[in-house]
Amino acid sequence: MITIVDYGLGNLGSIKNMFKRVGVQSEIISNLDDIARAEKLLLPGVGKFDAAMTRINQSGLREVLDRRVLIEKVPVLGICLGMQLLTKGSEEGELDGLGWIDASAKRFPNSDKLKVPHMGWNVVRRSSTHKLLSSLPEDARFYFVHSYYVSTAQPENSLLKTNYGLEFDSAIHAGNIYGVQFHPEKSHKFGMALLKQFAEI
Amino acid sequence: MVVSGDKELMKCTRCIYDNRIPNLTFDAEGVCSSCRQLEMLLEQYGTGKEKGKRLLQEIIDDVKAAGKGKTYDCVVGVSGGTDSSFLLAKALEWGLRPLAVHYDNTWNSAIATENIRKVTASLDVDLDTHVVDNKEADDIKRAFLYAGVAEFDADTDIGFVQVLRTAAAKYGIKYIFEGHSFVTEGLSPVGSNYLDGAYVADIHDRFGSMKRKTFPNLTFYQFMKWVLLYRQKFIRPLWYIDYDKDEARRWLTENTGWVYYGGHHLENRASTYAHTVWLPQRFNTDYRNLTLAANVRSGKMSTTEAQAIYDEPVKADPELIEYLKKRLRLSERNYQEIMTGPKRSFRDFKTYKKRFELLRPLFYILAKANLVPMSFYLKYCFPIEETG
């Protein structure tokens, strides 16, 4: 059972639908006690960094997540803004991130050629042989929509890389903690492969 | 093994049909009436023999002559399935200029649309379609479910014929080719799977709530108009030639990129529901016996193999049922009511059956003249005994 954390941001229905389509049970939960019991967590997110961190910090969710993820080592997957929250912080906001992975988010430079946000389908390059990527085909592509990109400090934390003017980490991980910058729930068969794989970790 | 009442289970000595099928009889050798009927048709149409070749060539010559000066000389009904796709290819091989025609009941899967696209594109054939308004289509489907009749997809079957005939008239084409093969499919036994325009209309009138505006119904009037006024010839070319479905599929895949969808009529979600859920669960009917029996008769499969497949219950996809409920706006409760509600048959509704029986001599002549399919005559113009 995957627990999709509802802290008020992000489109959770689509994620739940995709899990359902690949035969994985999931629930959308905002109640802290239930989150504390989750076997696997999914951290969605759309919108602004500080808005998200504020909600997480002020609701008591922060403590629950830290314990479940850092101490009890429950697998967690952050999607889009959810992945950026896993890092130390973002240029977009003032607040610190969860700091679970040694990385930070920076804004894409403005340029005539490449518009910001990075929006559309783009390909990914493997920078790891981790199990999470095992069912992805060679030409896997995903739907991205973001103005800030993440770079990990340590290369071993990078799972996938993508190029948009510069190369950035489109998927990261550290132990039981995973993050993807793209939206698997909007990336049809590629997203399904990834989410199914996450469910099986 | 006792089947119903005191009847003992009797199986045909040739194919796998048994006496659970209504109106099936067995002769002294234990061969069923369906097998015998097939023998008769094989003889009549010279299937795969010189006679069949000759008869078909005569038809082809007539088609060419009648189509001179027109853009297309024949209409080929297509669904994305094996038979119709292959037939389209054959029509070109025979030197004809077909127009592919499709009735879109709004329940197509991507396999169906892609197959139609690939086959028409690689054979460079134009396609005409009629799409029914999806809300009307839903209203009709809901009516059929509430009516509790076995023929869940009757509206598509009827609509298909009406669309073919209408397209033929629109383009001034006299010849309609349809991909039915009695060898590969068998003839669905008399008494099961009844279809006619009055039946569809009455079910919808009694259990539906919308007016039919875009649904192409083949009413008696329409039927007679096409046959007597337009004198359209309805031909089933696969009845004349050797036709092997596996070979056809191989050819199609190699030459057009066509993809197999796994079973009879499983390229459309409505007919898939009918064959894998509605008929087996509601009516304990599994139409895989049509194809399996045909395979046994033509020697492709042993009776043991066929029986083994048939004994395994047909697989239903729970996702498809969810889709149906969502599409037809049925709650789980509605759906359960439908699945446990009263069952009805064509005898409970207005049909043209009596009329067809009364006009039997006329239809015999029309069938001989290829203005209506012979299978229509055999199935509709004879009274059907009541079954227990």
Next chain:
Amino acid sequence: MLRTRVIPTLLLRNESLVKTKKFGRFTYIGDPCNTVRIFNELEVDELMFLDITATKECRDPNYELLKDIATECFMPLSYGGGVRSLEQARKILNIGFEKVCINSVAFADLSVITAIANEFGSQAVVASIDYKLRFWRKPEVIKGSNQKYTGKSVLAWAKDLESAGVGEILLTSVDREGTWSGYDIEMIKKVAAAVSVPVIAHGGCGSVEHIGDVVNQGGASAVALGSMVVFQKEGMGVLVNYPDEENLVSVLS
């Protein structure tokens, strides 16, 4: 490399999909959900739905239908048609759509666009501009299903919309709609050069070559397909389809 977005654009009329020619007569195309399923199965990258009678009928978007569509779709979705307020946009985006498409309301009040962009980000708002050639072959922006001329030039209006905060512009040539004759490359070029937001070309696509032309020569960031994805060929029957991957790659690289 970011792929050029090729977006089937489907028109909703009540609860059916239809296709129009020059915004006029329509043909039934099919059931919205079943068609979405087919596009899912065809692994299409993005879909756009435009409700062509919502504004005329002064009604809300059909949220039930949108929910059904969103639950079928595993790719990004945009919706346009009668979106007049932040509240409506919020509902639509919460249902699972990525973007809303704004047209009529902008003529009366550009601030709706700004409000939506502020709350959801500019990438969630697409401005839709329909234009037609008036006298002396001069293109002019039109409004509403009765195609009233507004007196606005396409370029000026596009700039206004950009200032209001839209993330993209959907530029539709009404004259070319349903004609299979190719996009209005000249106009696309002008608008793409004048604004910094992506421009989606719409109206007239009849072949993969047209897609290549409007992207390579016109500078379109994305293309919207209408007739091409719902008919087998020009003048022939309805058949839901999507260009072959290889063909797209060959014209877009």
